[in-house]
Amino acid sequence: MKNKILIGCSSFNNKLWKGIFYPDTLSGKDMFSFYYQYFKTYEFNGSFYRFPTVKVFENWCNKTPEDFIFSVKAPKEITHISKFLNCETRINEFYKVCKLGFKEKLGCVLFQFPPSFSFSEERLELIIRNLDLNFKNVVEFRHESWWNERVWAAFLKNNITFCSVSHPQLPQTIFKDFPLVYIRMHGIPKLFYSSYSSKELLQIKHEIASKSGFIYFNNTASEAGILNALEMKRIIL
Template identity: 70%
Template sequence: MLTNWYNKAPENFLFSVKAPKEITHIKQFLDCENLISDFYNVCEMGLKEKLACVLFQFPPSYYFTAERLQHIISNLNLEFKNVVEFRHKSWWIPEVWDAFRQNQITFCSVSHPQLPQTIFTDFPLVYIRLHGVPKMFYSSYPLQELLHIRDETHLESGFIYFNNTASEAGILNALELQRIVV
């Protein structure tokens, strides 16, 4: 499947790939070193130079502990552009940010009804996922908010993904952002 995507995508197209829930939600990085390694290998073999980032999104129940932080860092292959998205606000602390920066891991900026609306620009990449606020997956982002995102990020080296796609909002927001950036 990834090889097919690679062959069909334009030459300069880049993919970000989200890790399977088995790794992040079910096993939560416990006893899945082989799964993680196999996942990286499949992504690299299938997408080659078109692989941009690997996203690891954890569930809302996955709260911060120092042990979990170290476990995440020790299980990531730091040769890849790793992005970690948390859904529990306990991860929004300098200890996490400092550890990620030291290991060249990107802390995902996320627009989510229950999370801080921080746009992080001091990690290896700007990586933003817009899920819809106030209604997850449905709410559209007004032009003023898209202009704010554009101005905060300067979109020099990064990715913005719209996940408010349960309606047409994500498509319309993506087109609007493209219009105001180009």
């Protein structure tokens, strides 16, 4: 994936997008097949709420074009409940399910930690020790204490990507020096709802010029997510 940015969304099943993106008469079961005609990647977030199976991921994999890429979010039982403590077996099981299910269509594996998960040296070491570095790992933090040089240096050394987040309570840094650019657009000022202006999207394009990676729009509680994704795709191309 050389000098290529893929654009996608973090959900697709949205009735608010009918008449804007989806045809008015399109049924819910046909939404994803319509989605992948326009986008080459999708950030699978359903695995955050329920631990996935190989069969589930295989079904998603088999229905998409050969060049389609899935990024996958780790289950909350790993990142929010256990917070990486005493769950090595479960983490390895998740990696295995991702690899066997999505095969060559697996992009990044995303680990998003909760706002209560603040920085400490012990936690940083815990994360690095538990990640399988054979995968494209992306880590998203929701506590500002992780925005520090110690974390960035450790991630770079271990080929881990620090997630760039557009979030009302977090720094707006676009990280360009990690293995991949990985940006999650959550909506500002209203989380999951707010739209981004053309000026804001163009600024991101300029910042990541000549880089490779993914931009996912998670401001999907309104029509903003799909409209921003379509515009960003036009801008990047």
